[in-house]
Amino acid sequence: MDFLNAIVALSNFVLVPAIAYGSQLALGALGVTLIYGILRFSNFAHGDTMAFGAMATVGMTWWLQSMGVNLGPLPTALLALPFGIMAAGFLVLMTDRMVYRFYRQQKSKPVILVIVSMGVMFITNGIVRFIIGPQERQFADGERFLISARDFKQMTGLDEGLAIKTTQAITVITAIIIVALLFWFLNKTRTGKSMRAYSDNEDLALLSGINPERVVMVTWLIVAALATIAGTLYGLDKTFKPFTYFQLLLPIFASAIVGGLGSPVGAIAGGFVVAFSEVTITYAWKKVLGYAMPDSLAPDGLVQLLSTDYKFAVSFVILVIVLLFKPTGLFNGKAY
Amino acid sequence: MIKVENLHKHFGGFHAVDGASLEIAPGSITGLIGPNGAGKTTLFNVIAGVLSPTSGRVTMDGEDITGLPPHELFHKGLLRTFQIAHEFSSMTCRENLMMVPANQAGETLWNTWFGRKRIADEERALRAKADEVLEFLTISHLADHKAGQVSGGQKKLLELGRTMMVDAKIVFLDEVGAGVNRTLLNTIGDAILRLNKERGYTFVVIEHDMDFIGRLCDPVICMAEGKVLAQGTLDQIKANEQVIEAYLGTGLKNKEAVGA
Numbered sequence: 365m366d367f368l369n370a371i372v373a374l375s376n377f378v379l380v381p382a383i384a385y386g387s388q389l390a391l392g393a394l395g396v397t398l399i400y401g402i403l404r405f406s407n408f409a410h411g412d413t414m415a416f417g418a419m420a421t422v423g424m425t426w427w428l429q430s431m432g433v434n435l436g437p438l439p440t441a442l443l444a445l446p447f448g449i450m451a452a453g454f455l456v457l458m459t460d461r462m463v464y465r466f467y468r469q470q471k472s473k474p475v476i477l478v479i480v481s482m483g484v485m486f487i488t489n490g491i492v493r494f495i496i497g498p499q500e501r502q503f504a505d506g507e508r509f510l511i512s513a514r515d516f517k518q519m520t521g522l523d524e525g526l527a528i529k530t531t532q533a534i535t536v537i538t539a540i541i542i543v544a545l546l547f548w549f550l551n552k553t554r555t556g557k558s559m560r561a562y563s564d565n566e567d568l569a570l571l572s573g574i575n576p577e578r579v580v581m582v583t584w585l586i587v588a589a590l591a592t593i594a595g596t597l598y599g600l601d602k603t604f605k606p607f608t609y610f611q612l613l614l615p616i617f618a619s620a621i622v623g624g625l626g627s628p629v630g631a632i633a634g635g636f637v638v639a640f641s642e643v644t645i646t647y648a649w650k651k652v653l654g655y656a657m658p659d660s661l662a663p664d665g666l667v668q669l670l671s672t673d674y675k676f677a678v679s680f681v682i683l684v685i686v687l688l689f690k691p692t693g694l695f696n697g698k699a700y
Numbered sequence: 701m702i703k704v705e706n707l708h709k710h711f712g713g714f715h716a717v718d719g720a721s722l723e724i725a726p727g728s729i730t731g732l733i734g735p736n737g738a739g740k741t742t743l744f745n746v747i748a749g750v751l752s753p754t755s756g757r758v759t760m761d762g763e764d765i766t767g768l769p770p771h772e773l774f775h776k777g778l779l780r781t782f783q784i785a786h787e788f789s790s791m792t793c794r795e796n797l798m799m800v801p802a803n804q805a806g807e808t809l810w811n812t813w814f815g816r817k818r819i820a821d822e823e824r825a826l827r828a829k830a831d832e833v834l835e836f837l838t839i840s841h842l843a844d845h846k847a848g849q850v851s852g853g854q855k856k857l858l859e860l861g862r863t864m865m866v867d868a869k870i871v872f873l874d875e876v877g878a879g880v881n882r883t884l885l886n887t888i889g890d891a892i893l894r895l896n897k898e899r900g901y902t903f904v905v906i907e908h909d910m911d912f913i914g915r916l917c918d919p920v921i922c923m924a925e926g927k928v929l930a931q932g933t934l935d936q937i938k939a940n941e942q943v944i945e946a947y948l949g950t951g952l953k954n955k956e957a958v959g960a
């Protein structure tokens with residue numbers, strides 16, 4: 365019985381949150397890695413693209429809610445998502461037109477584009493705060509739990525409860541669908557193959573029938589969709605607050621780099637590595653260990669390796685460790 | 701067909717191409733030789749739109765193409781291969797070839813959803829064509845190998861194969877023979893002659909192997925220090941004083957030294 369309780373507590377406090385958070389990081393890191401592979405720079409504005417797309421989704425959700433439209437047990441935000449994606453797509457295509465394209469034509473070095481993206485980051489950040497304000501915003505509705513801790517306890521008769529929030533379930537399911545669609549697109553469609561070709565060897569791609577501006581445009585649109593979905597899922601799971609997306613930049617980049625920049629599979633693996641490390645290291649293991657160990661050995665303290673205040677430090681440490689042993693990341697991204 | 705007028709390309713103070721003028725006749729196979737560092741690759745890069753010239757003009761059939769980006773030149777039928785073979789390393793050799801033709805049906809979002817049959821038909825035709833090219837180049841067995849993992853010489857063949865996937869007008873080959881064994885080199889030579897005769901491709905070939913040049917090329921242009929020294933048949937070039945001087949110390953007869 366204690367053993368089962370230990371597993372349930374572990375699932376409740378570590379596995380479920382880490383899987384949901386990992387899915388969000390994976391989607392975010394996919395956006396970063398695609399830009400890196402195809403446009404060849406680290407896009408620091410990605411966090412704020414997420415914030416912008418999520419903001420548009422939040423606005424649309426509020427409007428739908430005010431019109432009395434909803435999805436029953438599911439969050440209305442899912443209905444608003446396409447609108448958010450369009451808004452973010454518009455934003456990134458405009459920035460590409462007005463900013464990045466100029467530097468691309470100048471054949472600027474990646475480091476210049478990175479700094480340019482920081483400028484874009486600050487501007488996007490300003491726009492988001494200007495439109496929706498810096499404070500936390502609530503936009504989740506629908507059923508809160510797929511399984512609540514109380515129901516679980518009643519069902520199983522265990523002392524420990526396992527709660528799965530609807531948003532967590534939606535996060536994971538959406539992430540699986542999006543990733544499947546993305547890989548199908550990259551591997552099976554001509555445009556997707558063009559993107560891979562462009563990422564493999566830009567010089568050669570330019571000398572084939574591949575139109576680089578088209579590849580760049582499609583890439584931005586996909587990235588906008590990924591960013592909006594990741595941003596909205598994160599917002600649903602926690603709350604929507606513009607600043608948190610800026611903070612997410614570190615774990616997202618850590619995920620992309622750990623997996624190997626430019627490698628989509630790596631971005632997903634990296635997302636889960638970072639999420640699991642962050643959650644396990646900042647979780648107080650007292651309860652789980654209390655069940656798993658005999659009473660005489662049960663720990664007195666919280667058994668928490670790091671306080672949650674330091675959770676962002678975890679990404680950083682993993683980043684350093686992986687880069688020390690495997691500089692191209694787990695899945696051999698491209699090192700420029 | 702291609703006319704280069706007083707072309708300059710400077711890297712800082714260094715004049716890699718220093719006032720080169722030349723003309724490529726339609727239907728010809730022109731050889732471009734010259735010692736290492738003569739500026740041959742740089743000249744190719746400027747013509748093919750990879751580098752923009754410091755000054756000068758390039759025209760194709762009378763139309764000014766100076767500074768056009770590579771993919772627009774591709775649409776005009778101007779193709780080139782690289783001195784160091786390039787490939788899409790994560791794709792198979794067959795996929796590499798299938799990437800080449802432009803404006804495929806599968807490129808539009810609309811067709812991706814509603815034009816499945818058209819895409820499938822086109823893919824089948826492309827696949828057949830790619831297999832034909834691989835067969836022609838005697839590398840059918842590599843169709844499903846990742847292009848990143850085949851040998852350097854085989855990558856060179858693949859580069860040539862890419863030009864066969866579309867109807868090119870003029871193809872610039874940069875050291876197709878470098879690092880390729882004798883048998884493969886002959887295969888490449890046969891392919892070039894056949895494409896020239898059957899499809900009317902015009903070729904400009906940079907190559908250090910004088911037997912290869914002698915077999916395929918007329919005329920031959922010799923460059924040194926960014927300038928065109930001489931143009932004529934290979935025998936005329938070999939007898940030219942300036943050319944001999946440019947090669948002095950490298951030894952025109954000693955092709956190992958020249959090809960190094």
Ligand SMILES: Nc1ncnc2c1ncn2[C@@H]1O[C@H](COP(=O)(O)OP(=O)(O)O)[C@@H](O)[C@H]1O
Pocket residue numbers: 711714716734735736737738739740741742743
């Ligand atoms: N991107 C570059 N920057 C500076 N110098 C270059 C660059 N590309 C080529 N060069 C120089 O220009 C000269 C001509 O090079 P290249 O055209 O490759 O000669 P070739 O192909 O005839 O051997 C060489 O001395 C080379 O070092």
Ligand SMILES: [Mg+2]
Pocket residue numbers: 740741742783
């Ligand atoms: Mg060269």
